[in-house]
Amino acid sequence: MAQTSKKDTNTSDETRMETPEAIRKKEDMKKQSEGSSENRKNGRGKPKGSFWHRLKNFTAEAPKAVIIEGDTIRLVPISQETAVIEEFLEKETSILSEISVSVLPETIAGKDEAGSQTLAPPEEIVSVLPETAVVEEHIEEETSVSSEKLKKGLEKTRSRFWARLKNLFSFRRKIDESVLEELEDILIGADIGVKSVQKLVHELHEAWKSKTIIETSQIYDFIKDRLKESLRSLQVDINYAPTPPTVIMVVGVNGVGKTTAIAKLANTFIKDGKKVMVAAGDTFRAAAVDQLDIWSKRIGAEIVKHQTGSDPAAVAYDALEASIARGIDVVIVDTAGRLHTHENLMNELGKMKRVISKRISGAPHEVLMVLDATTGQNAISQAKMFKQAVDISGIFLAKLDGTAKGGFVLGMRNEINIPVKYIGLGEKADDIEKFDPDAFVNALFE
Numbered sequence: 001m002a003q004t005s006k007k008d009t010n011t012s013d014e015t016r017m018e019t020p021e022a023i024r025k026k027e028d029m030k031k032q033s034e035g036s037s038e039n040r041k042n043g044r045g046k047p048k049g050s051f052w053h054r055l056k057n058f059t060a061e062a063p064k065a066v067i068i069e070g071d072t073i074r075l076v077p078i079s080q081e082t083a084v085i086e087e088f089l090e091k092e093t094s095i096l097s098e099i100s101v102s103v104l105p106e107t108i109a110g111k112d113e114a115g116s117q118t119l120a121p122p123e124e125i126v127s128v129l130p131e132t133a134v135v136e137e138h139i140e141e142e143t144s145v146s147s148e149k150l151k152k153g154l155e156k157t158r159s160r161f162w163a164r165l166k167n168l169f170s171f172r173r174k175i176d177e178s179v180l181e182e183l184e185d186i187l188i189g190a191d192i193g194v195k196s197v198q199k200l201v202h203e204l205h206e207a208w209k210s211k212t213i214i215e216t217s218q219i220y221d222f223i224k225d226r227l228k229e230s231l232r233s234l235q236v237d238i239n240y241a242p243t244p245p246t247v248i249m250v251v252g253v254n255g256v257g258k259t260t261a262i263a264k265l266a267n268t269f270i271k272d273g274k275k276v277m278v279a280a281g282d283t284f285r286a287a288a289v290d291q292l293d294i295w296s297k298r299i300g301a302e303i304v305k306h307q308t309g310s311d312p313a314a315v316a317y318d319a320l321e322a323s324i325a326r327g328i329d330v331v332i333v334d335t336a337g338r339l340h341t342h343e344n345l346m347n348e349l350g351k352m353k354r355v356i357s358k359r360i361s362g363a364p365h366e367v368l369m370v371l372d373a374t375t376g377q378n379a380i381s382q383a384k385m386f387k388q389a390v391d392i393s394g395i396f397l398a399k400l401d402g403t404a405k406g407g408f409v410l411g412m413r414n415e416i417n418i419p420v421k422y423i424g425l426g427e428k429a430d431d432i433e434k435f436d437p438d439a440f441v442n443a444l445f446e
Contacts, residue, residue: 150433150443153425157190157406158444164189169216175208179216191376193411200226224441227410231437234419239365239393245277245323245331247356247363250396251349251386252370254337257398259288261370261424262332263295264432265396268422270300274329279319280305281312281334281352292334299429302328312336312348313355320359333364346389353390368421370396376405380415387416394421397435401425409440 151158164186168179180201187197204222207213213222240246248265252258259282266276278301282288286308296303304319316333323331333356335349356363369392371379386392400406400423409420420435 153401190407196411249364256372267429398424
């Protein structure tokens with residue numbers, strides 16, 4: 001007689017112990033398992049991918065529209081969205097009314113004579129929704145073009161000055177002697193000038209001692225206010241003559257961008273509706289006369305020029321005569337570029353000024369010196385020497401966009417007491433801005 005194996009015995013015992021209900025559940029599970037295997041073979045029942053996997057696949061499909069039905073959100077192809085919306089309008093009119101009031105723009109939801117709100121046709125809903133998003137992107141406050149130019153022009157100076165100052169404010173909260181010393185080093189490094197920095201730090205020290213300011217965060221506004229007050233005290237507007245023409249004499253050393261500065265000034269006056277004449281007084285350089293001639297034709301200014309080597313004072317005199325005869329509003333007199341250390345050349349400037357004054361009483365009404373911002377504190381030394389010869393009334397600061405030394409403007413009030421009246425921010429005729437003390441300081445600190 002064959003013996004029953006131990007495995008068969010255990011199986012038989014388990015079968016006898018299972019209830020009919022347990023056996024039925026086991027058979028159901030077996031059928032479900034077989035069904036799942038069959039679905040996988042037929043390509044059905046594939047597990048869903050991750051969210052990012054599904055999102056990637058969705059973006060690769062045809063464009064779809066979002067349809068909201070109560071608490072359910074559906075995506076349907078664009079080609080079908082009109083039909084879906086029509087069906088949706090029939091079923092959920094009340095829900096769409098609430099959406100049109102709270103979500104859709106006023107151009108979608110119109111008003112009838114009784115004042116009740118009505119929905120636009122589905123086509124309008126489809127076409128307006130994308131435009132709504134575009135409008136929302138432009139809600140931000142717009143800044144003026146000039147402010148943007150100034151900020152961009154001061155980018156190098158700001159990164160040098162503000163980066164270190166910001167670190168000081170971030171890591172040190174309470175003011176003490178070490179903070180003031182570090183601040184003094186930062187301001188001197190920004191090319192503001194020793195005298196101006198010492199004065200500013202002294203005022204800050206007094207405010208700290210009197211408990212007016214306590215934390216480093218207050219230093220920010222304190223410095224801004226003091227710098228603005230210092231720059232505001234100077235007259236930055238052009239001093240126009242009571243009776244035309246207004247005569248502006250432009251001086252500066254070689255290579256500072258004097259010719260381009262004159263073209264920018266002339267272009268500015270022309271845009272203000274004034275007739276402008278340029279006197280090509282740099283007769284020692286043929287290239288200077290040619291450049292000024294090209295600029296004049298480009299911007300629409302008249303020009304008076306002589307042969308190379310002519311007397312600059314004679315050119316200025318002839319330009320004044322012509323301006324009176326032609327009804328010119330502004331005459332800009334160019335001068336030869338020269339080193340501020342050359343005494344004889346500096347005396348030539350004095351001679352030109354005397355000739356101009358004899359022909360028109362009170363002229364020149366402005367003597368603008370063009371300074372190269374890239375030279376930093378050396379530009380102030382040049383201004384001091386020129387001021388002794390021709391009594392400079394204003395500064396045209398050129399090439400401000402190409403330097404990190406623009407901070408020296410903040411100290412000019414204490415160094416030479418000459419106001420900056422214009423700044424150059426590029427090579428084009430329009431790359432010029434009237435100097436605004438508040439805008440300049442704000443752009444430097446932002």
